[in-house]
Amino acid sequence: MYTRPAPRTEMNRLLRLALLLLVLPAAVAGPASPPAGKQVLSEVAGTPPAPDFSLTDIDGRQHRLGDYRGRVVIVNFWATWCPPCREEMPSMQRAWERIRDEGIVMLGINLGEDEDAIFEFTAGYPVDFPLLMDRDSSVIRAWGVRGLPTTFVIDPRGRIRYRAVGGRAWDDAALLARVRALAGQ
Amino acid sequence: MAGMTTRKVVRCLPAFALALLWPGSPAADASSTTTGRAPDTGLRYWEWQGDGVLFRLTQRLPDQTRAFFLARGFDPDSADLIATRCVFQSMFKNTAEAGSVTIDLDDWRILVSGDKERALMTRETWTRQWQTRKPPQSARIAFEWSLLPTRQVYGPGDYNWGMTSYGLPPRQRFDLVFSWTRDGKVFTARLKDIECTPDLHPEPK
Numbered sequence: 001m002y003t004r005p006a007p008r009t010e011m012n013r014l015l016r017l018a019l020l021l022l023v024l025p026a027a028v029a030g031p032a033s034p035p036a037g038k039q040v041l042s043e044v045a046g047t048p049p050a051p052d053f054s055l056t057d058i059d060g061r062q063h064r065l066g067d068y069r070g071r072v073v074i075v076n077f078w079a080t081w082c083p084p085c086r087e088e089m090p091s092m093q094r095a096w097e098r099i100r101d102e103g104i105v106m107l108g109i110n111l112g113e114d115e116d117a118i119f120e121f122t123a124g125y126p127v128d129f130p131l132l133m134d135r136d137s138s139v140i141r142a143w144g145v146r147g148l149p150t151t152f153v154i155d156p157r158g159r160i161r162y163r164a165v166g167g168r169a170w171d172d173a174a175l176l177a178r179v180r181a182l183a184g185q
Numbered sequence: 186m187a188g189m190t191t192r193k194v195v196r197c198l199p200a201f202a203l204a205l206l207w208p209g210s211p212a213a214d215a216s217s218t219t220t221g222r223a224p225d226t227g228l229r230y231w232e233w234q235g236d237g238v239l240f241r242l243t244q245r246l247p248d249q250t251r252a253f254f255l256a257r258g259f260d261p262d263s264a265d266l267i268a269t270r271c272v273f274q275s276m277f278k279n280t281a282e283a284g285s286v287t288i289d290l291d292d293w294r295i296l297v298s299g300d301k302e303r304a305l306m307t308r309e310t311w312t313r314q315w316q317t318r319k320p321p322q323s324a325r326i327a328f329e330w331s332l333l334p335t336r337q338v339y340g341p342g343d344y345n346w347g348m349t350s351y352g353l354p355p356r357q358r359f360d361l362v363f364s365w366t367r368d369g370k371v372f373t374a375r376l377k378d379i380e381c382t383p384d385l386h387p388e389p390k
Contacts (some may be wrong), residue, residue, distance in 0.1 A: 081253070082331070082346075113327075130220065136326075137326050164340075165337070165343035
């Protein structure tokens with residue numbers, strides 16, 4: 001699934017780490033709070049199969065959704081200029097830190113922007129789950145998304161189980177419990 | 186009701202007639218409208234809440250919109266075209282505990298005193314503009330997705346933020362009749378005396 005990281009990738013990582021250290025205080029202060037209240041995921045009627053895709057992340061790695069079959073996958077469609085996307089991103093990182101060792105996959109799919117724009121974004125919003133690029137918007141259209149952010153939770157059999165339109169506090173315990181519960185199915 | 190299909194006209198006619206004849210929120214059981222100014226920017230907002238939905242419009246200065254779209258790759262003429270078409274930051278949310286809500290912006294109507302009612306400028310309206318102006322692909326994509334979706338289904342807790350465009354000049358005042366569907370029933374409400382943001386260019390002191 002992964003190709004060997006190119007030297008540029010290693011440089012990107014070092015630069016990102018340096019930027020992260022520079023802006024960490026601002027990032028912790030944060031521009032906005034995650035959505036308050038109950039964090040709801042809508043069940044997707046009929047649990048349709050998730051449309052497959054093959055996209056490159058900002059480090060040059062290819063990710064094909066089908067390669068993650070057998071694992072729960074969280075797929076988040078976002079853009080750097082989208083306020084609620086930015087608002088929920090820190091909670092996605094916190095969730096990722098809690099679930100990464102459980103075999104759950106988290107993929108952020110950026111809409112229409114390039115590596116430089118996303119790289120700059122991660123200086124203010126440090127995340128280390130894969131950020132993929134849907135440069136021509138073909139994947140987001142295939143998934144029937146109409147607004148950003150939209151997030152899907154895919155079960156190990158590759159079926160779409162949950163959908164969230166708008167931001168969520170992804171590190172919410174009850175929300176993560178629903179995601180984890182899919183792992184055994 | 187130019188631009189609406191016969192089916193939509195028939196479906197929405199009773200609700201719009203009620204909204205027009207009975208100002209306020211005829212379909213609402215317990216609704217509230219709030220207006221005010223954002224303390225940090227001074228920009229005005231209009232918010233309607235009731236029947237399990239929340240809808241808010243907040244003014245955007247034309248310069249805000251110009252800057253946003255210039256940064257997305259539009260040329261100055263195109264950015265100015267968007268910015269001077271009465272753009273608001275908008276939020277629509279399903280606040281109910283259960284059940285989905287659908288919206289279709291093609292059903293919403295703008296009412297200007299002494300003028301015929303008109304439709305919003307949706308993603309599809311603007312797409313026709315870009316066919317002749319041909320902005321870069323990344324700019325077109327950012328534009329399309331920064332607008333409130335024309336059609337959307339909101340589960341409990343779901344919401345979208347996005348710009349809405351009314352095609353009116355700065356300072357124009359208007360009412361907005363907006364609608365949504367829940368459990369097959371069409372709900373309609375009206376926000377009154379909304380003001381398109383003045384095109385101000387503050388000089389440095």
